[in-house]
Amino acid sequence: MWWDERLLGLFRTHLQPTLTYWSVFFSFGLCMAFLGPTLLDLRCQTHSSLQDITWVFFSQQFCLLLGSSLGGLFKRTVTQSLLILFLSSLVISVVFAIIPFCGHIGILALVMAIAGLAMGCIETVSNIQLVKTYQQDSAVFLQVLYFFLGVGALLSPLIADPFLSDTNCIQSNLTQNGSQDLEHIRNSLIPHHPGNLSGFELPLHGPAVTRISYAFWIIAVINLPVPIAVFLLLYKQGMVPGCAKQLGSLLSADELAMETQKKGEGSDHNEAEPHEEKGHGVPVICCQSKNFRGASFPFFAIHACAAVTLFMSDGIVGEYSGFVYSYAVEQPLSLAHKTAGYLPSLFWGFITLGRLISIPVSYKVTPRSMLLINLIGVEVTFLFLLLSQYSTPGLFVGTAFLGLFLSSVFPSMVAYTEDILNYKGCATTVLVTGAAMGEMILQILVGMVIQTQGSYSFLVCGVSLASLALTLYLALMVFDNIHSRAVEEPSCRTPPLGREADPYQR
Structure with a gap:
């Protein structure tokens, strides 16, 4: 069988943190894939042009890049990593909840930039913690991590689809586009490249009629268990104010595992490298x-x-x-x-x-x-x-x-x-x-x-x-x-x- 007892034993030892990292990547996937299908409805909500709305794509991706780099600064201990993951996953739920209230393109771009920072931190920190936890066995668990990303990325467009507008969602006496034209525009919108869409004139003024808010609120509720799961892991470590450090915390288990590994390497090696990593608890x-x-x-x-x-x-x-x-x-x-x-x-x-x-x-x-x-x-x-x-x-x-x-x-x-x-x-x-x-x-x-x-x-x-x-x-x-x-x-x-x-x- 491909899943042997040794690998299963490692998984059982680190069951709660591993499931938590996987769930956080599911949250990352939810946030990664929803923007493309909903962009036309967000255009109506913000009364912006096709060229302007693609800047929301850019703000999210640029800040995801920035967050990926900054995420490497928050990996010194498990506690720091979990705090960042908790805040990032909570931010994603908050972002989904407040997107329907963003009536200006600038505010929407700012909110998506914050979401991008959270996504970047999640990607870096989750990868690092899984690699450090399983080391030479990390390949299997990293594949599962990215499977959860794919599940989240497939789920959010499916949730949004019933709430997408079939016709132009800004009521105006100007050009009214049929569903076929809107579907073509929706599939052609690329970050900073709205394609050859200059021939499509979409009205910018008039009341916006869209139901996309319900999709965002549903996704926010679906994502809410993720920060709760990270919070429970923090609670297990005794990092919640007013709670004593629990016996058998994640940090203790990792230190015990690392000490066992070091004993196999010999005491002389340990004395020669006093500053080497000790599980997750010592700075990288x-x-x-x-x-x-x-x-x-x-x-x-x-x-x-x-x-x-x-x-x-x-x-x-x-x-x-x-x-x-x-x-x-x-x-x-x-x-x-x-x-x-x-x-x-x-x-x-x-x-x-x-x-x-x-x-x-x-x-x-x-x-x-x-x-x-x-x-x-x-x-x-x-x-x-x-x-x-x-x-x-x-x-x-x-x-x-x-x-x-x-x-x-x-x-x-x-x-x-x-x-x-x-x-x-x-x-x-x-x-x-x-x-x-x-x-x-x-x-x-x-x-x-x-x-x-x-x-x-x-x-x-x-x-x-x-x-x-x-x-x-x-x-x-x-x-x-x-x-x-x-x-x-x-x-x-x-x-x-x-x-x-x-x-x-x-």
């Missing part, structure tokens, strides 16, 4: 400047190659989901708006399915091998899409396979890179930030290329980005081998710590 020291002194070039190259690989792969996820609809309705396929509208949903559905499949697969296959298979699969799929550009079934099949191959790239890369660097946690912050930058920047760059070069460049950009990602990953594997030899050689020549070498011994 890998990001301090003194720890980079004397670091080899492969050490920095591993960080750079892994981050840029995720920059490309997450950028592909963002640009493909954003532009595949626009590509499908243009020449040469010229699909109907309703048919093309299924493509983004198909893409995200197979990403979630791929993450579910990756849970048992990651127990049998190493993250290094999974990454190689996935990135080769992404490259081959884009070449297939390029060769079958005149085939509608080929586009649907290629979209499904692309979602499958991209699904487990991020969690596998986190597990692989942290394994190379001995689970310090610092690499996760770099990887999360690189992925967030790719998702934001590549959408803008690819959108500019498509507008200037035409829809054909959509697949050419995909092939180019996939090739770069695969090349950088192959470079990462080379630097991994160099780094491993550099670490092993000194350990073979250095006498045991705590003992002085005998200068007369031959």
Whole structure:
């Protein structure tokens, strides 16, 4: 069986914190996917233009990038991490509750910026804590983490769909668009790239009639158990004011596990490294400047190659989901708006399915091998899409396979890179930030290329980005081998710590 007793024992030991991290990522997924389908109704609510409303996308994504970087500062102890997760998940519920009251585009952009900060902190802190908890066994649990992200990302658009306006939600004597035009606009709205929508004139003045508020309030209620779960974990640690520290807290369990591991390594090793991490309770020291002194070039190259690989792969996820609809309705396929509208949903559905499949697969296959298979699969799929550009079934099949191959790239890369660097946690912050930058920047760059070069460049950009990602990953594997030899050689020549070498011994 793929789930053995040792892994099950680890899961039981860390059951409550693991379930809490997974639930927080479900909250992250809810907040990540609702904005696109509801953007037209929010346009009516704020009486803003199509060009202006896309700035709400940008404010969320930019602050998600900022939050991903800041999240690395709050990982020194489990207590700090849980406090950040509690505040972030609570902020997401509050954001959903107050969005219906945002009547101005600036206020809405500010609220979504706050949500982006919370999402960034959740992404970084949850990844780091899972990696530090399970270390060499973290790959399986990271795959589950991102499966919960996919579930949340699929659920929020489904909740919003019954409340979306079928006709223009600003009542005016100006142009009244039918549902077909609104569906086309809804699928074409991309962050900072509203597409070729200048021919659609939507009224800006008049009473707004929309029911989207109910969707936001439903999602806020669904998300409410998440901050409650984090609060209960804080209570178990005795961090709630007026509550004494509980026996068997998460911190004590982690310290006990780490002490058991250290005993196996020998007492001399412990004495030589008095400042090493002790479970989650001691500050992470890998990001301090003194720890980079004397670091080899492969050490920095591993960080750079892994981050840029995720920059490309997450950028592909963002640009493909954003532009595949626009590509499908243009020449040469010229699909109907309703048919093309299924493509983004198909893409995200197979990403979630791929993450579910990756849970048992990651127990049998190493993250290094999974990454190689996935990135080769992404490259081959884009070449297939390029060769079958005149085939509608080929586009649907290629979209499904692309979602499958991209699904487990991020969690596998986190597990692989942290394994190379001995689970310090610092690499996760770099990887999360690189992925967030790719998702934001590549959408803008690819959108500019498509507008200037035409829809054909959509697949050419995909092939180019996939090739770069695969090349950088192959470079990462080379630097991994160099780094491993550099670490092993000194350990073979250095006498045991705590003992002085005998200068007369031959």
